[in-house]
Amino acid sequence: MPQFDNLIGLLGSRSFSTIWFWLVLIGMWSVAGRSVLGIPTEVLARARASLAGDDAQGPAVITLLDWLSLILPRWQLRPREGAAFLGVTSFLMTSLAVLGFVFWLEMAQALTLLLLPFWVLFWMRVRLARRLVPLIHAAQEGRAPVSQAAGDAARAMVWHKRFVTILSMIAVAVTALWGALWTVLHPVGF
Numbered sequence: 593m594p595q596f597d598n599l600i601g602l603l604g605s606r607s608f609s610t611i612w613f614w615l616v617l618i619g620m621w622s623v624a625g626r627s628v629l630g631i632p633t634e635v636l637a638r639a640r641a642s643l644a645g646d647d648a649q650g651p652a653v654i655t656l657l658d659w660l661s662l663i664l665p666r667w668q669l670r671p672r673e674g675a676a677f678l679g680v681t682s683f684l685m686t687s688l689a690v691l692g693f694v695f696w697l698e699m700a701q702a703l704t705l706l707l708l709p710f711w712v713l714f715w716m717r718v719r720l721a722r723r724l725v726p727l728i729h730a731a732q733e734g735r736a737p738v739s740q741a742a743g744d745a746a747r748a749m750v751w752h753k754r755f756v757t758i759l760s761m762i763a764v765a766v767t768a769l770w771g772a773l774w775t776v777l778h779p780v781g782f
Contacts, residue, residue: 648739667721
């Protein structure tokens with residue numbers, strides 16, 4: 593592994609022409625698509641099948657609600673935490689974008705194209721968790737039937753999964769197009 597004298601040397605290194613970048617990109621999106629908020633898609637599929645059948649309060653539905661009650665507290669951000677996290681991550685993403693697309697550092701461009709969609713995905717997940725918390729609380733407190741809460745949660749999660757699929761396709765396509773353009777315009781890396 594070559595030694596880098598400074599941060600600019602690291603950020604200027606090749607990325608679009610290496611197989612490792614593309615493996616990381618595809619691997620990250622395939623892992624992100626296997627769950628919704630950390631809940632495996634198989635759990636969601638079984639709950640939806642149970643809700644569509646005659647077993648609206650069966651074990652699959654209860655399993656989904658149990659998963660949600662365990663996972664959702666991890667996605668809760670208080671307003672002060674959310675504002676601080678948004679500020680810090682916005683600063684970092686903007687810094688990477690400026691290094692990449694103003695100073696034309698290839699590694700910063702690659703990191704921006706890799707991390708920006710996941711930043712958007714994170715906020716989509718926080719928003720979904722915020723929508724699901726009242727449904728789970730209503731079911732736990734008996735204000736809403738279990739089947740209704742599970743059905744509403746499953747619908748919201750399915751829509752979220754569809755948006756994640758669209759986001760992943762757009763992210764991979766834009767990254768592939770930009771990487772191909774960069775490689776054509778800079779065949780020797782400069």
